[in-house]
Amino acid sequence: MRYERLLGEAANRQRVASDADDTADNNYELTNLYATQDKDYWYFGFDATLSGENMVYVLYLDIDHQDNSGANLDARGYSIPVIPAHRPEFAIYLLQEGGTITADRVVIYNWTGTAWTNNPKTLQEIGGQIYVESGYVEIKVPNTAIGMQTDTGSYSLALFSLAASGGSPLDSVPHDPNVPGGEVISRFTSVSERLMARMPPHNGGIDPTRFPSVLPFYWDYPHGAESKDSPWIGYRVEVHLDPKFTSLSNSKELKIDPPPPPAPPPQISPPFVNWEKDLVGDNTYYWRVRPIYHLFSYDSLPYKYITYAGVWSQGMRFERRGFLAQNLTESVTFATPTFSWSLVEGAESYDLQVDTDPNFGTPEVNINTRQTTFTPQFTLPNGFYYWRVKVRRNGNVANEWSEVKTFTLALPKLTGLTPAPEAIVNRAPTFCWNPILENDANGIPVLAAYKYRLQVSRGDPNFSQIYDTIDTEQNCWTPTKGYDDGTYYWRIAMIDGQGRLGEFTDGQRFTKQYPVTTLVSPGPGSTVSSTPKFVWTPVHGAASYRFEVSTAPTFVPLYDSVTTNNVVYMPTKKYADNQYYWRVAIVDKDGKLGPFNDAILIIGGIKVYLPLVIR
Template identity: 35%
Template sequence: MRHERYVFLPTDFFDYGPWSPPMRFKLDSRRAANLRLSTGAFAQMTPSFQWDRVEGASGYSIQIDDDASFSSPTINQKIDLNSFTPQGGMESILADGSYFWRVAMRRSNTVSGYWTEGPPFVVSSVTPLPLSPIADAEISQQPTFAWTAVLTPTLTPRVAAGRYQLQLDDDPNFSTPTQFETDNTSFTLPKGRSIADGTWYWRVAVLHDFNKTGPFSPVQRFYKEYLAPTLIAPAQGATSAGLPVFTWAPLSGAAYYRIEIATNEQFRPSQFYLTDNTRFTPQVDLKAGGYYWRVQMFDRDRISGPWEMGRVTIGPITDQLYLPVQLAGWGED
């Protein structure tokens, strides 16, 4: 600093005095304080990074790295608020493992203060535990899937997983899975999504923020096959005097049944009928002779179960003539 002198007309000019003694000052910035994680030290869901607001800050910088020296931060963001939650796809970057993070206030877009390190944390994803159907179970109706609820953190649970994603496929590699999302820990296939008989595979995962799935549970395998109806009447190989009433036991999950009647085991040709009852009387007369009949169930999505076949002989209807009988020892004298 030095004194200046200015002389006016007629010879306007500036003149400078000697410099003052040099003075020194130190510019120091405030540090972010009270750094914390919404999930605690063990992050089993997408964490939110938080700290106290710094007076005079125009924004903040945050770095997250699996290296304590922050040599190549996994996340390096400039933000305006005093909290940060990975968005879009960033949360998928934080794979299971140990991490370090730090925050610095910014005076401008290019001028930053000192870094303050937050507490280290561990990302340890939790998967639901399948309950049913599991372990090569054999079922005879459309499955209801069930699994354990995921609570985080596991030691002192505070948050329950909001949603789950279920995958179902007939390929153990899940090349073309059918996916369902639910808020519950059980799921029954809706109308229009019934599965055919056969071997199936399923798995479930927590659905995090931004519709990102966590790790899937171990794959479970089960076998589904509808039951064949149990035929009740007419009994196998019985003879019926006239048209019989065909009867069978009801099956769980059956929306309706198909019954076929033919004179041969190949059912070519045959008469077939659809009914939602478990009793059926033919609508046309059947001539006397041997017949084969079979029944199968259909579910609400028209997926059929196996046949059960019976055999019956229809005999002719015989007319009976009743005549008066004279009993010995009876009558009028």
């Protein structure tokens, strides 16, 4: 293409099809078909005998290249059947009379979708021209008359020669084996103002090929761009997100501004573009390119170039699906882990999200890092987690998220608990457990308990009411208060450095019962003659002793009682002759009473021996 052309000049003869000199009647011989254009016109030329015989040349133009779109019959009734792929939208008839063809004898028909127009225009009426010389004919047709627009830009075309009286083609260019003969014609050539886009190739929505990054775009040079007289100085490239090219994503204009005339224009820009970033990331993209050229304007000062653009190339479609992070791994699951993944080609950084919500609505971790590992500076609570990684390339272009990986975080349970289950202790026990210091698979320490929380429940395995509790940094603890005799449950859990509580152990049951004293004197079943001195053995841990005497086995009412620090008691009153019951229990420093032991003695009566009863 040139900005302007002169009708009939030699440069217009850009051959697009040919046929051998093989027709019996040389009047109808067609050998070469030419086509070129400027900014407003198409130029179609062909070699012709131009004899004195009346005949017709018919040029079919298929502009949309779609099957079964276009005319299924000839506009003037000739028999020119063509395959569905090349049904024409325009037909140009050059009517030769007496060896001459004039502009008012060139008729242009267009197909309306259902029929040929009933008021065809002549070349003269639409502002076209014709050039005829010995052996050559060329017509100049306005773009608008034959449907050429910025979104069309190309034709499939074929030229036929026929007798003026009618019938089927006697010759054609390009060559078709069914001409002459009246059979269906399938051979058309193509001509286009469009550039030929090459890379990335069009996948048509079928090819599964996907590009992990946006590669450079390539296309062919415009025809004639190598000429010093070429008007082309560059290109305009657009990338859209829809096939109708209405949602622009990126665009770029590549050009070399020429100096003012009469200096020769510079060479055209190379036919490729590199994008500084991967457009807008993972998507389906549609791209096209068209040439641009300058015309120097002298209409006003300062003189300047006016930019014009050719038609767009055919739209090209490709899929961009960037590499995803692979091999997602948690270092441990018994503590807040280090998250790691494999290095991804082209990655500038990575987004990491960790959440208990599979939709990642409020992530616990939501960071960007240039590393392929990340260890949170805080701890995560126990729970079931989802995590994923996204690659970001240069320009903050994001790939898709990786596949979601899951793990269950459970701080370790304590082991080695004492007292052991079902233990019987005779005082408030010292609770012990194994300290927590955990390593990863490489032997590197990754977790130590900051503290431990111990809970004691009295008779309640569900711990609905806590009898005693402590947070301690040690792995043993002894209560600072006495425990009543009875059944108890205890459990322990670790606490991490941020106060997050691990899972409690199962409740361990133990029974606490203080030891009983041994009644020394008077012994069980003894008979004494007067008020005796009571003696019992000392017990470790006793702060004092509770001594009680009663004439009833239920010890209601009491006959005598005292709390003493001694293991000997001499009543301060005289006991009357009777049968008595006596018992002693220890009292700890918190006033907790141990179990009693009982004995019976008779003062001033018959001697009776009864067994010792411990309650």
